[in-house]
Amino acid sequence: xxxxxxxxxxxxxxxxxxxxxxxxxxxxxxxxxxxxxxxxxxxxxxxxxxxxxxxxxxxxxxxxxxxxxxxxxxxxxxxxxxxxxxxxxxxxxxxxxxxxxxxxxxxxxxxxxxxxxxxxxxxxxxxxxxxxxxxxxxxxxxxxxx
Amino acid sequence: xxxxxxxxxxxxxxxxxxxxxxxxxxxxxxxxxxxxxxxxxxxxxxxxxxxxxxxxxxxxxxxxxxxxxxxxxxxxxxxxxxxxxxxxxxxxxxxxxxxxxxxxxxxxxxxxxxxxxxxxxxxxxxxxxxxxxxxxxxxxxxxxxxxxxxxxxxxxxxxxxxxxxxxxxxxxxxxxxxxxxxxxxxxxxxxxxxxxxxxxxxxxxxxxxxxxxxxxxxxxxxxxxxxxxxxxxxxxxxxxxxxxxxxxxxxxxxxxxxxxxxxxxxxxxxxxxxxxxxxxxxxxxxxxxxxxxxxxxxxxxx
Ligand SMILES: Nc1ncnc2c1ncn2[C@@H]1O[C@H](COP(=O)(O)OP(=O)(O)OP(=O)(O)O)[C@@H](O)[C@H]1O
Ligand SMILES: [Mg+2]
Numbered sequence: 194x195x196x197x198x199x200x201x202x203x204x205x206x207x208x209x210x211x212x213x214x215x216x217x218x219x220x221x222x223x224x225x226x227x228x229x230x231x232x233x234x235x236x237x238x239x240x241x242x243x244x245x246x247x248x249x250x251x252x253x254x255x256x257x258x259x260x261x262x263x264x265x266x267x268x269x270x271x272x273x274x275x276x277x278x279x280x281x282x283x284x285x286x287x288x289x290x291x292x293x294x295x296x297x298x299x300x301x302x303x304x305x306x307x308x309x310x311x312x313x314x315x316x317x318x319x320x321x322x323x324x325x326x327x328x329x330x331x332x333x334x335x336x337x338x339x
Numbered sequence: 340x341x342x343x344x345x346x347x348x349x350x351x352x353x354x355x356x357x358x359x360x361x362x363x364x365x366x367x368x369x370x371x372x373x374x375x376x377x378x379x380x381x382x383x384x385x386x387x388x389x390x391x392x393x394x395x396x397x398x399x400x401x402x403x404x405x406x407x408x409x410x411x412x413x414x415x416x417x418x419x420x421x422x423x424x425x426x427x428x429x430x431x432x433x434x435x436x437x438x439x440x441x442x443x444x445x446x447x448x449x450x451x452x453x454x455x456x457x458x459x460x461x462x463x464x465x466x467x468x469x470x471x472x473x474x475x476x477x478x479x480x481x482x483x484x485x486x487x488x489x490x491x492x493x494x495x496x497x498x499x500x501x502x503x504x505x506x507x508x509x510x511x512x513x514x515x516x517x518x519x520x521x522x523x524x525x526x527x528x529x530x531x532x533x534x535x536x537x538x539x540x541x542x543x544x545x546x547x548x549x550x551x552x553x554x555x556x557x558x559x560x561x562x563x564x565x566x567x568x569x570x571x572x573x574x575x576x577x578x579x580x581x582x583x584x585x586x587x588x589x590x591x592x593x594x595x596x597x598x599x600x601x602x603x604x605x606x607x608x609x610x611x612x613x614x615x616x617x618x619x620x621x622x623x624x625x626x627x628x629x630x631x632x633x634x635x636x637x638x639x640x641x
Contacts, residue, residue, distance in 0.1 A: 209527045216525075216559055234559070234590040238598060241561040289599050297562045303598035 198267070201259040206247045206273070215244045215256055219271065226260050226267040227328045236269060236326045239307040242300035243273045243322050249294065251275025251320055261325065268309075268327040276319035283313055351468035355476065356403040358457045358469075359395050359450070367391030369449035375442040379428045390425070394418050398450075398476055407476040415483050422480075423487040436488050443484045447477040510541035516548040517618045519611070523556035531567035535574060542578045549618040550575050553611050555586030565600045572605050581621060582606065585614035 202222075204215055219240045223233040240256070247254045254275030261268045280286045287305065292298030301322075305311040310325035359366065370376050371387040380387035400414030401407065429439045450473050458466045511519045518541050520534065541547060552571065557564065572582040585608045587595070595602060608614040619626060 209529070212527070213525050220558075231590045231593055234594045235597065237559055238561050238594050241559055242598075245561070245563065297566050297600065299562045299599045303562065303600070306597045306599065307594065 196262055198260045198262045201257050204256045206244050206255055207253045212241065212244050216241050222258060222269055226269055232326060232328065235307040239304040239324060240271055242304040246300055247273045247275045251277030266327050266329055268325050270325045272321055272323045274321045279317045279320055280315045283315060350465060351472040352402055352405040354458060354469050355473050356399045358454050359399040359402060362453045363392055363395045365453060366395050366449050370446055373445055379425045390421060393421060402476055407472055408479055410479060410482055419487060422484050423491060426484055426488045427491055439488060440481055440485055443481045447474060450477060510537055512545055513615060516546060516622050518545055518547045519551040519553060521553045521556060526557055526564045526567055535571050538571065539574060539578060542575060542580045547580050549621050550580050550582045551614045551618060552582060552584045553586045554584060560591050560595055562600060569605065583608055583614045583617060585611045
């Protein structure tokens with residue numbers, strides 16, 4: 194799909210303070226990769242949602258962050274992994290307003306709308322959500338999905 | 340170089356311990372000149388020397404145990420408190436952990452010099468072993484210092500975090516009946532709880548009719564922050580006050596919409612000034628420029 198351009202960074206997700214660290218690090222990385230303010234804000238917000246899901250629903254885990262490049266465009270790839278109970282019904286979880294707790298139920302679906310590529314790999318041993326965002330909007334959004 | 344045998348090592352431990360005890364006064368005197376002691380014990384030099392002596396004593400105890408690298412050695416216990424006090428005083432003076440560690444490392448020279456002088460008659464091998472032994476001993480003292488400082492640092496962080504949670508939510512009275520809360524940084528659950536409580540108290544105390552929540556200083560508005568905002572607005576409403584959220588930056592506005600959060604039930608204004616104008620309007624006041632007053636002076640008039 195794309196080639197990594199630097200080393201992968203791993204961040205632990207085990208507390209509210211770790212969520213702040215995730216937001217800070219993702220913002221710094223997005224700035225360095227040449228993201229505009231709006232793109233930065235979208236990616237950081239998506240990361241905040243997914244990291245909180247990792248913490249709250251997955252019982253904690255980690256985020257892997259790397260910079261990727263494709264056809265000269267820089268992007269950031271984030272993978273959130275936990276070893277929690279998994280998501281039984283992904284369709285339902287993505288639906289706006291569905292929450293098994295007392296959230297707004299907008300996090301997962303909202304994060305998907307905020308990024309260019311979104312993928313959920315879930316089983317009873319845990320969940321990995323992977324997202325990619327590009328510094329500039331790709332001409333053909335489907336190109337990045339291949 | 341051949342491995343030192345057990346006897347050489349034991350005798351190194353013993354000679355270091357002996358020299359430390361015999362030359363305790365001289366070591367402490369030299370230490371009293373170094374920044375670590377000199378800057379902490381500013382009242383009298385005797386105090387510095389005394390403090391140095393107790394550190395020498397601790398080193399001698401650990402040395403005679405024969406395990407110079409033992410961070411847990413009970414011999415260090417008596418000086419842990421003192422080292423903690425000294426390093427805390429250094430960091431209060433703005434000295435970094437790394438610098439303090441370097442200052443502790445500087446204690447080594449005095450010990451090694453005296454050791455070499457005392458053991459001049461001994462075979463080179465014994466002397467060499469003793470110096471190695473003393474170096475390791477002082478390296479351990481440095482680790483003990485670092486450990487103490489980091490423990491203290493941890494405590495300070497926890498305490499400051501607590502203070503931040505408790506104290507840092509200013510509720511500003513802008514006008515009779517109008518209060519504003521500038522929200523800054525991360526609005527996690529713990530912090531938003533504090534914000535909500537201080538705000539509700541202020542509504543009662545100031546008999547506020549309009550509350551302005553300014554989020555210019557909030558870097559990310561995700562679903563949790565949005566939920567907190569909406570809950571705050573709803574509880575203020577229950578207390579009879581209306582909320583205006585101001586300072587939503589363009590990038591954040593776009594993100595909120597795409598995230599799918601509906602802030603439709605919340606009154607928003609882009610700037611604090613707009614929010615204030617609206618708040619004044621709500622309490623029945625209007626801002627006019629007075630026809631007979633002079634124009635506002637520009638910077639040139641200053
Ligand atoms: N990593 C995960 N592990 C297990 N279940 C998850 C995970 N992520 C999401 N879910 C499930 O999907 C549901 C929807 O997630 P979503 O983030 O949309 O809402 P929420 O977290 O409940 O509330 P919020 O709107 O505050 O994010 C969750 O309630 C939860 O049941
Ligand atoms: Mg969520």
